[in-house]
Amino acid sequence: MKEDIDTLKDDWLTDNVISFWQEFLEREYLKQYKNANIVLLRPSMSFMLMQTRDPLTLKEALPDFTRTTHIFLPINDCRNPSVAEGGSHWSLLLVSVVDGVAFHYDSLQPSNRQEANHATYQLSQLLGRRLQYIDLLDAPQQHNSSDCGVFVCMLMRHLLLKKLLMAHAKEKISMSLGDKAVDAATGRKDILRIIEGFRKEGERRRSRSASPYPKGSRSPPRVD
Template identity: 35%
Template sequence: MADDGEIVLNFNNSLIRKSDVKLLQGKHWINDIIIGFCFEYFEKEQFNHSADKLAFISPNVTQFILLANGEELAVQLAPLGLPDRQYVFLAINDNLSFDEAGGSHWSLLVYVRSKQEFQHYDPLNGSNKHIAKQLAYKLQPHVHAPMGRMKIIEMDGPQQKNGYDCGVFVIAMAEHLCREFCEHYSISINDMVTSESVVKKRQQLHDLIYQVAKEFAV
């Protein structure tokens, strides 16, 4: 019997096991580990040509932002250099507990400095709207967003048709937006990120993990 705890990939801060990879195969809700790896890969590999513009905050740090106080937050976020980034990406989970893993839905929050606004892409019709607003208010001083009226825009983004693909939608939407922001990609996000493309994205991510594991093998 295969050991689901076997390590498949150790990439920077991402440690992926077989049990994590299996979530990409079939009708499974993907976890923070897969999303965290994709965010790291975007920042350090795929879009490293725009590393001075982009910041990807890992899901576990996003959870910390939601629940931490101001002083703790400042210490945690200072090394990320968020005031110097044009675009800040965060994957939001509806779990509000420090002590227990869980949650049932992922969405994407992006700070766009040129528009001085937070954009929320929720693949399930604003299910995480309240949490996105909390997160934006916590982040405002740390990205040096203008004080005063907070701009949080619920975007007309791609919508999932089931209860388990939200995390893959978040990854696909973040990738598309990076292309749009940094590579002058002009095709609409709603045309590119669809239920059909997300099914293919699962296999692409599965293959990417093993490809990166091979490339970074010691």
């Protein structure tokens, strides 16, 4: 939607933009790793998990985590389930199910600490195992009030592509991002460029599939 794309210029990113980014990462990268059992949980599902009184009631609505090794959850500070696109801050929770640890990356510390801690507890109830919560205090920090969603998208890509998918089996990797810099302006341009690329590709496909014959005609044109 135009409203979602407009937020990429200089505003707070919507659920739809973050969901698009997750789908892009899944289709362009994650699907190439057949043995990877990593889930990018959509913002709406993360919010639903945080709001429910009994996480076990969501088992049918959420992905099957039986074989999942890692889960990415966008965390929103909205506490009113009746407000669409509510909240004022995004952060990222990366749960290593295999290690029983939840890493929280907040670009405006400690804004979402309570929400991320609660999400960790809710997920532990759903998974049926204890999760240790860790705030990554060296997470890159934003310098305004609107770049949090961009930070979530960029850190998600970095953690997925440069950390998890690059690691060998049973290899221990550091989840610290102390040496990671985030250029939010470039990140916004990257997402816009990718969206524009998909839009143009969609137009090309529609153009190729369009009938060469006049509208409403089932016959090819005849000549005198």
